[in-house]
Amino acid sequence: MHANGDETARGDRVRLIDVATNCGVTKSVVSRVLNNDPTINVRPATRQRILETAAELGYRPHAGARALAGAEARALALLIPDLTNPVYSRIIRGAYREARRHGYVVLLAEDTTDDQAGEVFTELVETGRVDGLLIASARPAHPLIGSPRLAHIPHVFVNREVAGSGRNVGMDLASASATAVRHLHQLGHRVIGMVSGPMDLEPARARRTGFVHQMRELGLNPHLIEDGPFNELGGAEASTRLLRAHPDVTAVYASTLSQAVGAMHAVRRAGLQMPADLSIIAYDDLPLADYLDPPLTTIGMPLNELGAAAVNAILDQLAGHAPSDCIVATQPVVIERASTAQPPNCR
Incomplete structure (x- = not known):
């Protein structure tokens, strides 16, 4: 009645169909019996045979299959x-x-x-x-x-x-923004702008709040902010508006790495160099940051x-x-790369 030992000897996973074939029933019946489905109507002897066969063959439900099966x-x-x-x-x-x-x-x-x-x-x-x-x-x-x-x-x-x-x-999203501002301030930056996310999104509001509070604490102007979607285009367009409205900005904090990529594009289009003319730091750290030009300073989050x-x-x-x-207790940290440096007036 039971499967031969060749499959087991090869170490193959015993499948639901293997149990069903050995018991002479369908896969659905085996699945419902093994998952203790109270609505299934099978003879006690059939139920017992399925349970014994599954145990003898060493059947273990695949995790992905169980996720689709129903019970537990x-x-x-x-x-x-x-x-x-x-x-x-x-x-x-x-x-x-x-x-x-x-x-x-x-x-x-x-x-x-x-x-x-x-x-x-x-x-x-x-x-x-x-x-x-x-x-x-x-x-x-x-x-x-x-x-x-x-x-x-x-x-x-x-x-x-x-x-x-x-x-x-x-x-602690607000703490991440504050960490970015403090890093730029320690380098000597005093006119710092932010590329923020859409204000109808709570994470964007939290990052913006952290930026504003830390800027105020340091006695700096906290209102040099432009909003944009959390993507490259949003970062490019917001940065372009920011640089046109505040050409004295020496550093920009982007609230996502994708926005920072767009910001770097906008800085180049404005004829500026990084970090010689403008420093950029971004929330979020990914391996991509190492391969940008220049490599991007980021805030590493847990x-x-x-x-x-x-x-x-x-x-x-x-x-x-x-x-x-x-x-999450782990605090944000600065992953310093080449996109941030002292502002021109500090060199």
Whole structure:
């Protein structure tokens, strides 16, 4: 009745179909029996035969398959705003490794402007396909946040803050901006501008707040700010406006690395050199920063730790603990490269 030992000798993974073939039933029946589906109607002898065969063959459900199977999915869904944004790869990696350490997998979903996206996402949990949601989308008025179904589902907000939710897992974004300003100030810069993100996004507001507060603390003008989308074009256009309105600016803080790439393009188009005429520093650190011209000074953030903290927060909820806000303790650090230097008047 049972499979021969050749497959096992070769070390091949025993599949669901192998158990089904040996028992003379379908894959669906085996899956539902092994997942203790209470709605399946099979004879006790058949159920026992399936359980014994699975044990004898050494069948272990593949984690990805279990995530799609239903009962006890041992999978988490991570909603991110943009799959093309390299910053999220670090958060994803931290989440994936921590989840794997606990026997879970992480499924990715990209945010869309579809108003039904929130309902679809909650259904992943309600149908048993995932055990909890990690929501990293910063889109304002996201339909998922307003869904009454969300309150009954284990979830956390990652790298964004939903006021009063008690489920926010984040980093000290304001501190990152303050760190950037202090670095430029220590180099001698006194006229510092900022390329900010859209003000309808909470992370952009937090970074801008940190910049403004630190500039005021140092007695500097905190209002040299232009907003733009979190991408290269947004950085280029905001930097162009900033340099035209304030030609005396000697340093620029960009609130994403992508914006900084656009800012560097705008600086060159303005006929300026970096860092001889203008220094640039960016929030976020990625390997790309080493290969720009000049290599870009950045603020290193604990993105891997953030992903891991989000997983641990959701696992705590699954273990029956009440949700709570969490700020990753690791502080931002300056990764100094060649794009920042003393301003011309200090040399």
